[in-house]
Amino acid sequence: MAEQLFYFFIYPGLIFAGVIGGLLAWFDRKITAKVQFRKGPPVLQPFYDFLKLLLVKETILPARGSRITFLIAPMFSLIGATLAAVFILLPLMNINIGFQGDLLVIFYLLTMPSLFYVIGAMASGNPLASVGASREIKLIISYELTFLLVFAAIIMKAGMTINLQEIIQMQAGGSAFIGSISGVLLFIAGLFCVQAKLGLVPFDIAEAETELSEGSFIEYSGTAYALIKYTKYIMIFILPALLVGFFMAGFNWEGMGILWSILKLLLVVLLLTLIRNTNPRLKVKQAMRFFLVGMNILVVVAIILTYFGL
Amino acid sequence: MGLKNFCLKKSLWLFHFAGASCNNCDIEILDVLTPRYDVERFGMQLIGSPRHADIILVSGSINQRDKPRLLEIYNQASKPVFVVAFGACGCTGGIFAEGNTFAGPVDKIIPVDAYIPGCPPKPEAILAGISKLVKTI
Numbered sequence: 253m254a255e256q257l258f259y260f261f262i263y264p265g266l267i268f269a270g271v272i273g274g275l276l277a278w279f280d281r282k283i284t285a286k287v288q289f290r291k292g293p294p295v296l297q298p299f300y301d302f303l304k305l306l307l308v309k310e311t312i313l314p315a316r317g318s319r320i321t322f323l324i325a326p327m328f329s330l331i332g333a334t335l336a337a338v339f340i341l342l343p344l345m346n347i348n349i350g351f352q353g354d355l356l357v358i359f360y361l362l363t364m365p366s367l368f369y370v371i372g373a374m375a376s377g378n379p380l381a382s383v384g385a386s387r388e389i390k391l392i393i394s395y396e397l398t399f400l401l402v403f404a405a406i407i408m409k410a411g412m413t414i415n416l417q418e419i420i421q422m423q424a425g426g427s428a429f430i431g432s433i434s435g436v437l438l439f440i441a442g443l444f445c446v447q448a449k450l451g452l453v454p455f456d457i458a459e460a461e462t463e464l465s466e467g468s469f470i471e472y473s474g475t476a477y478a479l480i481k482y483t484k485y486i487m488i489f490i491l492p493a494l495l496v497g498f499f500m501a502g503f504n505w506e507g508m509g510i511l512w513s514i515l516k517l518l519l520v521v522l523l524l525t526l527i528r529n530t531n532p533r534l535k536v537k538q539a540m541r542f543f544l545v546g547m548n549i550l551v552v553v554a555i556i557l558t559y560f561g562l
Numbered sequence: 563m564g565l566k567n568f569c570l571k572k573s574l575w576l577f578h579f580a581g582a583s584c585n586n587c588d589i590e591i592l593d594v595l596t597p598r599y600d601v602e603r604f605g606m607q608l609i610g611s612p613r614h615a616d617i618i619l620v621s622g623s624i625n626q627r628d629k630p631r632l633l634e635i636y637n638q639a640s641k642p643v644f645v646v647a648f649g650a651c652g653c654t655g656g657i658f659a660e661g662n663t664f665a666g667p668v669d670k671i672i673p674v675d676a677y678i679p680g681c682p683p684k685p686e687a688i689l690a691g692i693s694k695l696v697k698t699i
Contacts, residue, residue, distance in 0.1 A: 465610030473640035
């Protein structure tokens with residue numbers, strides 16, 4: 253019991269994933285600043301933001317709307333993200349308690365934050381928030397199928413094993429999945445799904461700052477918004493880490509492997525940041541067409557290539 | 563208390579309220595986000611919702627129609643929130659001070675923590691004003 257609580261709260265879970273995720277959120281903002289020839293924020297900026305929201309600011313509850321749901325939704329999104337972090341990071345950190353079928357659990361847990369953002373936005377009773385929530389739902393509908401197909405293709409490539417630990421070990425023994433043609437196609441599709449899951453710019457339709465003024469999060473303030481920020485920090489760590497586990501043979505914590513592990517993670521975050529900085533926001537229709545037509549065809553082609561062993 | 567104030571100082575989010583402005587001040591606010599001045603290195607960023615605001619920048623003269631909206635925005639913001647009266651119109655009313663529809667400078671409506679005069683204020687003046695405000699926290 254104590255071991256499970258330690259896993260959940262401290263080492264691969266809440267605190268560890270949040271701290272590393274905060275540093276990655278700084279990396280994202282710093283690279284954004286460098287792309288725009290600016291200097292960028294200091295290293296601890298995400299933690300200043302989080303602590304300010306948590307400790308200093310007042311939490312305002314909506315006058316009309318379901319207050320309990322409004323407050324519970326960020327907690328559940330944080331719990332979902334933390335559980336996903338535990339299941340993803342335990343195999344990646346070489347603590348072997350993965351079980352058969354943990355990929356499916358990870359897939360469902362990764363959906364929880366987005367779903368609870370929607371529930372919280374609906375509970376706030378703000379019209380802009382409900383527009384944001386409806387857009388978020390449309391985005392979920394469009395990218396989840398592609399993300400599931402990527403999972404299916406990875407399971408197929410790994411010889412029908414539904415266990416993250418075994419998938420990573422298979423790549424560590426032979427060659428990484430990104431070395432094949434189908435692996436590259438799957439990596440592209442997975443990267444765009446992660447971009448949409450994180451709500452970064454081409455797919456930040458739900459929290460469009462210019463027309464919806466933060467969309468789903470418009471009514472959140474103080475502690476509740478701090479929990480949402482923390483969830484986002486955890487997500488920006490675990491989703492690239494999942495991609496590294498799927499395509500680049502995971503992490504290796506021995507000797508020079510430490511450097512390579514960190515570089516792999518930073519490379520995926522760098523790609524996400526560059527996509528974010530070089531694209532305008534899509535419309536809902538365009539994003540749905542992008543995933544439902546373009547990316548799904550890409551993944552199906554990759555699955556067919558996998559079948560022929562390419 | 564020390565940690566709270568330190569974090570607040572390091573991460574001030576700006577919400578921009580434009581009254582009946584001639585848009586010159588608004589453009590100067592955007593100037594401090596550019597590479598030359600880069601206000602993000604102090605942890606400041608422009609945000610869209612008054613619920614997340616730490617500083618409300620009020621630019622332009624406030625007329626009869628703006629007054630209830632400004633009060634509503636101020637009440638919606640989560641406290642503690644600082645108000646900066648921005649430009650000649652925000653500070654005193656400027657050339658509109660004797661106008662028919664003028665509803666008083668900003669400090670007659672909501673408490674103001676800092677004034678940044680100028681028509682429009684230069685980006686250097688904005689940075690100086692905000693850093694003076696940060697020192698009072």
